[in-house]
């Protein structure tokens with residue numbers, strides 16, 4: 153087994169754990185300095201012990217980008233010194249984050265094929281952090297009904313303005329450092345845009361699905377949807393500026409199938 | 419009429435949904451019969467609501483409630499699209515439905531500072547019918563029932579602690595959007611867009627008269643805790659205790675500057691020298707007149723509203739000159755193109771007949787006016803007799819004075835000689851007791867120039883006593 157493979161499997165276990173309420177979803181890691189330019193990357197989910205899987209099939213793959221990635225735009229933060237202070241070297245908003253032709257921040261999930269099966273929502277919250285006047289992660293997945301913890305790690309006011317269309321919208325202020333607010337989305341919705349009006353450059357996307365079979369690609373552009381029951385699925389890959397792509401795949405018990413997506417650079 | 423009773427009936431109707439007309443009627447009757455004084459309107463209630471809606475509301479809110487009636491294009495902010503289920507002025511948690519009472523209040527009081535009229539002349543029964551009908555237009559509201567915000571205990575004015583309120587204002591970051599003094603000029607106040615994709619302005623908290631949801635501490639408390647859904651204004655319910663929120667509400671009320679709406683500007687005669695600066699102590703002793711401005715401007719048929727909503731005017735004079743002081747709120751000081759600018763308009767000498775409204779001038783009536791013009795990109799103001807809004811191309815007389823920008827407010831002082839040979843055709847103020855004046859203001863930050871500007875109606879400049887006693891009043895539109 154190659155190093156990459158084992159990593160994929162690890163991710164898969166994490167996803168399983170996530171689906172069964174055992175793990176916390178993507179959170180900001182303190183190792184990532186907020187002054188680093190590539191803040192837009194979604195962190196790969198991290199977790200502990202895997203729990204019993206609803207199935208044994210796996211769909212894995214990567215998302216690539218053909219063509220040259222557009223160069224990011226520099227974020228203007230002068231309005232809030234608290235923000236600017238944290239990005240001595242400036243911050244570049246890379247809507248399309250590519251490394252070696254692989255695309256990060258793509259939300260990949262099972263769109264169809266699970267029939268009427270239901271998967272209880274984890275009670276462990278997923279965390280969307282506001283750190284250095286930026287959302288970390290930039291793209292996050294949650295299960296419908298799962299708590300989503302909104303955290304303000306900055307010593308400045310943020311407001312979290314969620315603009316779903318099928319779920320209940322909200323717009324809450326978080327004026328103090330360390331403040332946490334827990335919300336949840338009752339119904340599946342890909343994607344819910346979240347933004348801050350105090351810092352107009354701040355936005356994030358929350359993918360809400362009613363099962364645990366979703367992932368957000370990291371820097372390597374890979375994803376793994378594990379623990380699937382055997383079946384035929386429509387897998388969708390969503391990217392904030394490049395749109396969506398779907399593919400159909402059939403997997404049997406214990407089987408792993410590879411599905412890859414390639415987006416076209418605009 | 420018993421509003422409470424009607425409300426109960428309304429709730430039943432909404433639960434039953436618009437599709438089940440028959441079941442509703444039965445439910446109504448049942449509800450009605452169970453009580454001593456059944457409301458008269460119950461049987462045809464929904465139909466009634468729709469009829470009232472079509473008669474009074476559809477022209478703005480649209481036949482299907484989508485906020486797209488024939489008058490909608492002429493309003494800023496735009497009329498609400500009821501089908502989306504957003505409600506700004508609620509007493510309920512962010513994202514949850516408004517209570518029937520919230521909607522009833524909005525209909526009854528209107529939304530001052532917007533195109534939404536008040537409907538207190540409709541019967542209470544009709545207003546409750548409207549509430550039921552509006553709810554039926556947004557089925558999604560039923561899925562997020564009202565979650566009332568905690569109201570805490572109103573400390574009352576006597577126990578309001580403004581210092582505490584001010585501290586909460588700072589801690590909560592209100593100034594980020596509303597500005598330190600509440601003038602709507604915070605660092606995050608620019609370029610905001612609402613849920614409907616329309617540009618939206620942060621409220622100027624000093625203008626209590628423009629609060630749409632009411633200017634009393636109770637109203638403000640609700641806005642803070644519930645937020646204003648569909649707009650950048652967030653809910654502070656999770657961030658602030660009810661005690662602090664009340665103190666903050668009283669503090670916000672203390673930021674309101676009661677307007678001195680008047681149709682006249684009373685110029686005061688001073689015995690000696692006239693003030694040369696905006697900060698001169700004498701201004702504190704001079705009557706101030708506040709004027710609301712017309713902000714409706716169309717470009718290529720589309721409404722592009724001007725941003726300055728009011729101006730304060732003062733004037734003092736002596737045997738030689740008159741000094742005008744204009745003060746207005748503007749989010750940013752813009753020296754660049756287009757610059758912030760102001761014009762005080764006077765009729766030319768021996769003017770007869772009606773004066774053109776400044777909004778249509780000069781296109782609608784190309785007659786010359788005298789404009790005392792100031793522009794932030796030029797040193798000093800000038801007076802010109804002109805037929806263009808910017809005064810371009812005409813002879814100019816310098817007007818000494820100054821313009822000062824401070825935390826969201828411009829204060830402009832201009833001194834004009836009572837009479838001047840340098841500007842042939844200009845009116846001599848030595849002979850008049852009453853003279854029409856009007857004001858136009860340009861906000862460069864809102865890309866305003868030429869005909870895109872906020873203007874006042876004509877009002878009277880009244881000189882407390884004429885310098886040479888010979889009253890002549892040029893004609894003006896009554």
Ligand SMILES: [Cu+2]
Pocket residue numbers: 285309310311348349350351354
């Ligand atoms: Cu922010």
